[in-house]
Amino acid sequence: MISSSTEVVSLVGATVLGAVVGSFLNVVIHRLPQRDDQKARGPRSACPHCGAPIPAKLNLPLLSWLWLRGRARCCGARISARYPTVEALTAALFWLLASHPPRPWLSPSFADLWSAATFAFVVRAVFVADLVANTFIDLEFRILPDKLTKPLMVIGPLAAALQPGLLEPFPGLDDVAPQARALLTSLFGMATGFGLTWAVRAGARLWLKKEAMGFGDVKLMAGIGAFLGWQGALMTFFLGCLLGAVAGSARLLFVRDPYVAFGPYLAAGAVITLFLHGDLIELLTVTWPRWQAEHVSSPWLIAGFALLAAGAVLILLRRRTT
Numbered sequence: 001m002i003s004s005s006t007e008v009v010s011l012v013g014a015t016v017l018g019a020v021v022g023s024f025l026n027v028v029i030h031r032l033p034q035r036d037d038q039k040a041r042g043p044r045s046a047c048p049h050c051g052a053p054i055p056a057k058l059n060l061p062l063l064s065w066l067w068l069r070g071r072a073r074c075c076g077a078r079i080s081a082r083y084p085t086v087e088a089l090t091a092a093l094f095w096l097l098a099s100h101p102p103r104p105w106l107s108p109s110f111a112d113l114w115s116a117a118t119f120a121f122v123v124r125a126v127f128v129a130d131l132v133a134n135t136f137i138d139l140e141f142r143i144l145p146d147k148l149t150k151p152l153m154v155i156g157p158l159a160a161a162l163q164p165g166l167l168e169p170f171p172g173l174d175d176v177a178p179q180a181r182a183l184l185t186s187l188f189g190m191a192t193g194f195g196l197t198w199a200v201r202a203g204a205r206l207w208l209k210k211e212a213m214g215f216g217d218v219k220l221m222a223g224i225g226a227f228l229g230w231q232g233a234l235m236t237f238f239l240g241c242l243l244g245a246v247a248g249s250a251r252l253l254f255v256r257d258p259y260v261a262f263g264p265y266l267a268a269g270a271v272i273t274l275f276l277h278g279d280l281i282e283l284l285t286v287t288w289p290r291w292q293a294e295h296v297s298s299p300w301l302i303a304g305f306a307l308l309a310a311g312a313v314l315i316l317l318r319r320r321t322t
């Protein structure tokens with residue numbers, strides 16, 4: 001619903017900003033998992049193959065990769081498709097953020113200081129960018145670095161307290177100041193994300209003697225809960241397991257390796273929850289029960305789905321320990 005040229009400018013601006021941030025995330029993804037002695041190259045962009053410095057005009061997000069047709073100018077080495085993928089993904093996510101501003105739970109009282117929408121965009125952009133970096137580091141290196149997961153646990157509660165209207169408030173606590181209530185809501189979301197993932201991890205260890213997920217997943221879910229609240233954390237975990245089970249089954253079928261890095265699916269679940277939480281709740285609590293009531297054979301369908309899901313989860317839990 002673009003109604004004015006200002007909105008067009010802000011959408012285009014957000015998308016370009018996303019591509020630039022994506023370009024920065026590529027550096028983070030490349031450097032963060034490395035040991036300190038490998039990082040000593042300094043802040044300038046260098047070719048990951050031959051180490052030659054990359055001139056600024058060949059360092060434009062997306063455009064340079066297309067212009068060079070995926071080959072490095074210096075040594076002709078193939079440039080990983082990860083670079084344009086991260087840039088395009090971040091650009092698309094920033095466009096979504098700008099075009100879907102949150103509906104505040106309170107009327108924004110922050111407007112005189114800074115526009116609530118701008119604040120929301122910045123906070124959610126940081127959150128989404130962090131998730132993108134975690135996703136690609138986990139895919140490549142099978143770790144979720146503390147330097148990416150722990151800041152979420154600080155920024156989430158801080159942002160909630162600064163702009164209390166952004167998080168669905170925890171029920172009760174009506175006589176508490178909005179800032180304190182939002183802070184508590186965020187902290188409770190963090191505890192939910194942490195506790196749930198920790199419990200599932202501990203359960204899988206105890207009963208299946210398998211490492212179903214790493215402690216990095218636990219910390220990532222704590223950070224996600226801090227941004228999305230406890231309902232968001234539950235929804236994210238549910239979606240993450242669903243997506244991970246589907247991907248794990250597909251991997252087993254096609255590459256005979258059920259290993260699934262869990263971080264990317266939790267991150268995807270968090271992004272889906274960020275944009276579609278209300279719609280998903282509506283689907284689960286209104287649309288789905290109504291459909292069930294209208295269709296007599298629905299119990300069989302549900303039983304079939306449950307069997308499929310159980311099989312998929314078993315496949316997922318068989319992942320290697322590395």
Ligand SMILES: [Zn+2]
Nearest residue numbers: 047050074075
């Ligand atoms: Zn090179």
